[in-house]
Amino acid sequence: MARIAKEVSGQVLCFIGFVGVCLTCGLPMWRSTSFIGANIVTAQTIWDGLWMNCVMQSTGQMQCRIQDSIMRLTQDLQAARALIVIAIVISFVGMLLTFVGGRCTSCLKNESSMAKVSITGGILCIVAGAVCLIPVSWSATFTIQDFQSTLTTETQKREIGAAIYIGWGSAGFLILGGILLCTSCPKNDGRDGTYPQPQPMYPYMQPPGVYGPGSYMAPPKTYAPSVAYTGTGSYMPNKPYAMPRTYSAPRGQYL
Template sequence: MGRIAKEVSGQILCFIGFVGICVCCGIPMWRVTSYIGANIVTGQIVWDGLWMNCVMQSTGQMQCKVQDSIMRLTQDLQAARALTIIAIVISFIGMLLTFVGGQCSSCLKKESSMAKVLILGGILCIVAGVICLIPVCWSSAYTISDFQSVLTIETQKRELGASIYIGWAASGSLLFGGIILCTSCPPSEDMYPNYPGMYPYQGPMYGPPGSYMPAKTYAPSAVYTGAYVPNKPYPPPTYSPVPGQYL
């Protein structure tokens, strides 16, 4: 897979994950309560969300009430409010950085800078996916434990809503998209860069076609005459009549 194809696929997955987190945070379907009373006409579906609760009658009429106080929510939904908003902000910033550092845009000129910005955006998308995964798993675990508890009334037992599944899908899209973007290899740099004070090698100069110009030569500082004359004359050694001794 080419680098451009990896970038485009990662950006698409991150965008899908960003939209999924927004939908997961907005719709009131974190918990769903379905029960039918003694009379089938009184069937109701209760939706519990982060920002409002809705009740749908069997006749199709729906009534929603906004959550006035955050303290009335359970601990998992209280944490989900803050964590989903943080995940939305981080994923939005990461998605913008992926578009800025992509090769399809002309915001940056250097290839190395584009690769670094793209990898940074992928890391932010991975962080956003992890942050979104925490409240979704926490809420699902709380809902399952509350459903299996014998102390919970049958009409108050809740099941996993659509927001939980959307949150899982959004987290997976952000994680896979961020990993794909982080694996985009930056361009290889020169092994021997030109440091200050280093002079590149200049070979022999070539003139017009067919002519050769040798490299510039320098004249010697002293002229050699061809005869060596010592500065101080040395007398020849004299020998004594005794062998092995010098005078």
């Protein structure tokens, strides 16, 4: 029961992480800034993402422009495009394997195959979390350095957007879910085709005549014979026997 609970918890965490990675990829809020001009009415918010840039006015009107050329992006966002897509693919495959190899499903019948598939799915989820963690951390570092730089004007400074925080949380969910899935399998993973059998209720007792640890009967006692037999090599009867008489035919009979 505890193993099933571990697997279900790991599957749920991996699913949440997969959804979070998809949101991180699609949301344009990797970098955000709020620029207020001379008039408070002209305030606007600028969002920079992997696929588009959006400008939201104070009136609620928002305009987005798709980034046609990847060369206009910074180095961190260029690498983030590829890494986030790879993380989505790996996490999807890993999550699919965890559901196939789970004990709560009937896709596989062999215990050894279920354990191997579940461990493989957990490892893929951990890898996907690490791949997702790299671009969001790189983008956050680049944003902080650019904000603290004296060469950047006030209107060009960006802050860490909501997509970065979602990416950090998604990576954490994927890594934690993968660890739970990898540790939910039994100690004997079935490589030799056998699994630990339940211990008997009563200890095994050896049959009579077998002596050693675990025997329950003492060895039988040996007794010496009362009279030792010594053979003479020949047998002599105690009572002598007479020789049989010879047969003689009665007189007067025909021979």
